[in-house]
Amino acid sequence: MRLPRTAHTSRHWRIHEIAGDFRVEDVWALPTPGGPDDFPHLVRQIANGAGGGTAVSSPVYRLLFAIRWKLGALLGWDKDDAGTGARVRTLRDRLPADLRKGPQDADAPSGPFTPLYQLPDEWAAELANRTVHAVMHLGWVPDGTGGYHGRMAVLVKPNGLFGTVYMAAIKPFRYLGVYPALLRAIGRTWQANAGERKAG
Template sequence: MRLPSTAHTSRPWRIHEITGDFHLEDVWALPTPGGPDDLPHLVRQIADEGGGETTISSPVYRGLFAIRRKLGRLLGWDKSAAGIGARVPSLRDRLPADLREGPQGPDSRSLPFTSVYQLHDEWAAEAANRTVHAVMHIGWVPDEAGGHRGQMAVLVKPNGLFGVLYMAAIKPFRYLGVYPALFRAMGRKWQADAAARRTG
């Protein structure tokens, strides 16, 4: 479920300290109910499988990503020279000392994101290409049922006018084809893993 921006901006996340020049693009409630200490399980799921991405059967989702990968290769959008530490410095360079010295968290094996930091209730990872510098922020928040769940915020800094136009062009595809399929798969994977943890 998409949430208002205040669901992210009103919380005292540490990410606010280093993303003042980024735009908050999206905030979503994730279908990942759990207890107060379950964020590490969600971080591991996202880092290992993109949240459940490998189980997505949606032809629209797969088709959109196939087109994006081909365009990226053809136009050079995703070359290493456009990434973190090349076109843009890592957000780790902005971290206050306590975050820099704390756990960094895992890099994603299935998504082009590098971890910035991980705390008890939040994890931030970043990616960059020719279009944007983006941050995926995963928070762990109380839910309406007395438990907790994940919350994802996407923050972006477009690369000039081209980046702004690119983000506007892909917005309907993200909302109609990408996020719904991704979150369904994420929820299925989360439930399966939670059941395994209970019986394991």
């Protein structure tokens, strides 16, 4: 379920200290009900790739990403000199000392994203290309009934006018094709892994 930006900005996440110059683009409640100690499972699931470790079954999702990666290859959007440490400085350079010393999961693979830090209820990763510098932020929040669930926010800093136009152009595709399929896949994987979480 899509949430208002204030669902992210009103919470005292550490990411606010690091990415205060980024705009909150999207905030989503994830279909990942759990207990207070289940957040590391969510981090591992997301860090294992799009769809939370399973292939997203939606043909629309796959088509949109195939088009995006093809365009990126043709136009050089994703070359090494467009990423963190080249076009933009990594946000790791902004981390306070306590966030530089995170659990092992903070260094797990996460597709095109590079992990930044992990806390008991918060995880962040970044990516950069010729269009945008972006942060994927996961939080673990109480649901008001004794349980918890994941929350995902996407923060962006577009690369000039081109990046701003690009973000506006892909917005309908994100809402109609990408996020619905991604959230369904995250939910399916979360349910499929329920036994593993119970086993500890």
